[in-house]
Amino acid sequence: IVKREVVQLITPGTVMEGGALTEKQNNYFVSLTEADGQIVVVAVDMTTGEVRVTKVNETDALNEISSYRAREIVLASELSEAFLQQIKERVSATFSIEENETALEEAETVASSLQDDACKRGIYRAIHYVKRTTKRALDHLQEATYYEPRQFLLMDVHSKRNLELVETVREKKKAGSLLSVLDKTETSMGARLLKQWIERPAISVQEIKDRQELVSAFIDGFFERVEVRELLRGVYDLERLSGRISFGNVNGRDLLQLKNSLLQVPKIVENVRALNTSFGEKLVQSMEDMSPVVALLEESIKEDCPISITEGDLIKDGYNSTLDDYRHVMQNGKSWIAELEQKERQETGIKTLKVGFNKVFGYYIEVTKANVRLLPEGRYERKQTLTNAERYVTPELKEREVLILEAEEKSEKLEHTLFLEIREQVKSYIQQLQLVAKRISTIDCLQSFAEVAEQHNYVEPTFTEDRSLQLKESRHPVVEQVIDAGDYVANDIELRDDRQMLLITGPNMAGKSTYMRQVALTSIMAQIGSFVPATEARLPIFDQIFTRIGAADDLASGQSTFMVEMLETKQAVLHATDRSLLLLDEIGRGTSTYDGMALAQAIMEYIHDEIGAKTLFSTHYHELTALSETLPKLWNVHVSAKEENDSIVFLHKVVEGAADRSYGIYVAELAELPYGLITRAKSILQTLESERDREPQAEPE
């Protein structure tokens, strides 16, 4: 029995190619390290070499793990059981143990920018794990980026899901998500970066304005944008290519792709420069000159090389003189054989005589049975008898054969060696390559924003210092695309510190939740640098967005809807600040009338008095509209409807003030419930309403 050593373990987090990977998504694994009650979360994408690290409390760690959609989680066995349990409830990933967190040489570059010891241990753990499983070089791992979740606009997992940022709630498909609207990227790298941005919008005004500057220029520079998009289409996935170069997984065709991609870069730089923006200039300036790599590949790799790297035909003539010599011998030998065929035909007079080759016998001379009698005795040595022919060899033919076959073998070996050398040379450029990849991705995202903005008439948002928000003719970016042009009703929205909460009433079919969602989506778009669907947009920089919007998926999971409602509401009221945005849809709906009304009122009062977050609150409790008398920063708005020929038309228009009536009974009439039943309902309603009008609202504190 031959003892086999494990050469390489492929795990969900370290897979480098094949069906398990999705082009337009990162493939992160996460390592977790305990640090005095906090958790160091390290996220590594082996395919791109990206390494991110943060140190947070357990709750935030859970959010981070979810938002990376980690497929594998690497941890030490001493991690608390309770915390592990919470992770398992949230994500379905492979869990792998890696106890070793000692310093190691390979990790020094990756960890070089980190000060914190715990963070360094986290990096070491991740890299020990990768080293142990993949057993390959890790040169493509980039310097780790330390970040804090608060450097980005925070959204919890529920909110991201409810807002359908990167996939729809129900079908888990990209189509129908914000991502699908914004994604006009041309490269997989760009698509991945866009997804990262949407998952973590910026909170730095400068960062956002930089992006806006280039988006704006791309909108104006139509020809440059068309040109850049065309050029990007010729750029392959440089991030993953560099990962595979480092892993030694590339073949000749990959290197050709690399070369062709790099050939696009100077032309992209030129077009971006032509836009004349300071951010664009910064982006392209940092693009290192990759011409040595291009030149190397240009002179070495054949344009039509095969996938295999061990069977020759990879390296261009003129690149290596020994190889050229071998090729000369092979070429010569083959011409000699061609001449031999001519010569023997003439000398024997057999026109059908031919020289052939097969793997078992090598070169031979073949004569048909009918012609065998024409051969002079002893001219050739018989080698093989077929049904209709005989095959022969001669000593000089065999001599040549040896020369040719030797040269072939040597040249294949030499080509393989040369290829590995070229690959090593390319490897030394990995860091520059990764930088280029990052810049190209950014350019790709920003041209995509420009493309989308132009196509859908978006406007460039400006940012307010006073936390106020004004949107004119704002639309929902996804919904407006599925509704016939002209039918979509745009809405104005205004929030200020003295108009902090909107209480939204109105009939059920009129689109209250679309209205609420579009405010959140517009804010997110603005904070990733995109333009937004409105005719005018002035927005604050939000620090957090919380949503509690009727979630279809809760019904299925069997957890009580009302408990979910309360848990999500708790997240909102505990963590929100006066710079946050809250969307609360029909809070209190899941319990009995008075209970629900009391909770809704108490929650509104709490947000109004204690938090001061910008809040959109929709409700069926029309009674709550009276609260605007006691809560000065609460304003009523309602979705309007009008009666027309005894039916109602929902206008989808949000206007100031409380809804003057509800349309439930009208809907019942539309559905053609019995006449007597409808009349009775109307009379009951009248009684209820006259009672209410006689009665004061629950007193505020």
Added chain:
Amino acid sequence: IVKREVVQLITPGTVMEGGALTEKQNNYFVSLTEADGQIVVVAVDMTTGEVRVTKVNETDALNEISSYRAREIVLASELSEAFLQQIKERVSATFSIEENETALEEAETVASSLQDDACKRGIYRAIHYVKRTTKRALDHLQEATYYEPRQFLLMDVHSKRNLELVETVREKKKAGSLLSVLDKTETSMGARLLKQWIERPAISVQEIKDRQELVSAFIDGFFERVEVRELLRGVYDLERLSGRISFGNVNGRDLLQLKNSLLQVPKIVENVRALNTSFGEKLVQSMEDMSPVVALLEESIKEDCPISITEGDLIKDGYNSTLDDYRHVMQNGKSWIAELEQKERQETGIKTLKVGFNKVFGYYIEVTKANVRLLPEGRYERKQTLTNAERYVTPELKEREVLILEAEEKSEKLEHTLFLEIREQVKSYIQQLQLVAKRISTIDCLQSFAEVAEQHNYVEPTFTEDRSLQLKESRHPVVEQVIDAGDYVANDIELRDDRQMLLITGPNMAGKSTYMRQVALTSIMAQIGSFVPATEARLPIFDQIFTRIGAADDLASGQSTFMVEMLETKQAVLHATDRSLLLLDEIGRGTSTYDGMALAQAIMEYIHDEIGAKTLFSTHYHELTALSETLPKLWNVHVSAKEENDSIVFLHKVVEGAADRSYGIYVAELAELPYGLITRAKSILQTLESERDREPQAEPE
């Protein structure tokens, strides 16, 4: 160019085998024929030969089409466009046009029992279509059964879906449905019949009691049941087999399956007889004696016959003397050749000499090159030269060859002819075969009920004349299986003409909708002849069941939830009678408080005063509980909860009276909302409640 004639068109509705079919489901196509404002619906399952026909109004026709899950709909082009549109909204099927509805001979047997001309036209249309597409014999089509939807317990499509009778709402899977609980059938035919029963429960007490009698006997007769289950496992799909026999689609192995299945029948009959029930006796008496078929197949078809029916080896020795003769010649010839090999080896002294056969040269004698020199000159005629051997023939060898090959060819042809004859003979038994299949399916369903009843401790329900319903310790058949034994809380339910409606209040997590559903599911189980999950069960025969239960799927479809609520409610109030069961969950929830409350009250009053249907009505409007004072047949019940150490335990127990309080604020406390917020909510609630108590309820009419 050869002109090809269409031999057979395979359409979704007429497919007879292969991946498009599901074993345990019927594959109906439906034909529609207009008849003075009514619609004749004909449903045909080509695989089993079943034909069903009814004449109904358009609304009922839509329900019928949905409940057949028709994959193809055959209609005349004059059918109204509006009606066609409605069908298309409901089902996704292939639509095929068949204008011809003239009488035709092949349809006479099928239509023989029908009086109504329109129904006959419907049958003709269906059969013209089948004839035109399949171009095959239709002997297996059974005599059409005329029925009226009102012969069964009526449920609309929404109710069937909401109750998850045959598949779950969300995943569209059988697991988790009522069908999955009840299906312990052993044959595909049984599984199909069970599904039909669940889709259309009976309303005839006699029919139900017949079934119960046999279920009961199967429960007591443990050994008979085990034996019957074992025997059923050996019965193939006789229904579909008979369809394929008629279509000429069967091979030798199918006929063996038929034989083996029929061999089980007498043993099944014997065991059912041993149970000594009058219904069982009736079932097995009508089972025709199939022994002639068994005997025919026993003497004719080889046990190990191949799939092909044209390459021989199908028919047993002794069945046909000419075939036996051919086989003798073949056998003889082959021995002669074996002897020849021996003889030639001796005479030439070449031990490696052998006789072989190939398709091109026929029989030959092969001698290796080394031994060729040992052959006397001219002994054989050379035929073929190989690298290492020469092949020869002799005139007498060739003579024999002709004899053998001729006999082989003739015997293959004869076997094919004999096989077709046998198939025709079997075909003449199709009607008896179909009858056996039907009886076997029924026995299979009833043993399945016995198996399930024993496994889950079901009780035999009795039926009341006075429309009253009493269930003791009733359970939800599906939910009880996913909850740990012992944790499930059973409930009593009582409805009478003077206790016609239950208004159910109580906290959200406590399982109000499970309670409501279990009443409907228990009634359906009772009306298909199954035992039910309770310790005592007395039930009326319901004519219709309507449900309006929070349906997750509406959310997705984008239609306004409240409009759906009202449309489904309309169906219930328009069609229900005093023999119907209504389940209305949180009606009025989808609109504003007063609107919803007014509608809920008006609907309850209408059902109470005008319809008198047995009704379970759950609500969050605790205010509605006061209605019991003015509606004498309305009783309040509530799902109980108790407070324990400052938290609440939901007991899932339904008890008499209105809930004394709601637990919404407690849930908010459990979710750990801020203390101040909770206190404030409690105080608001107090104010609201004291106001209510001061104020009389909306006056009844």
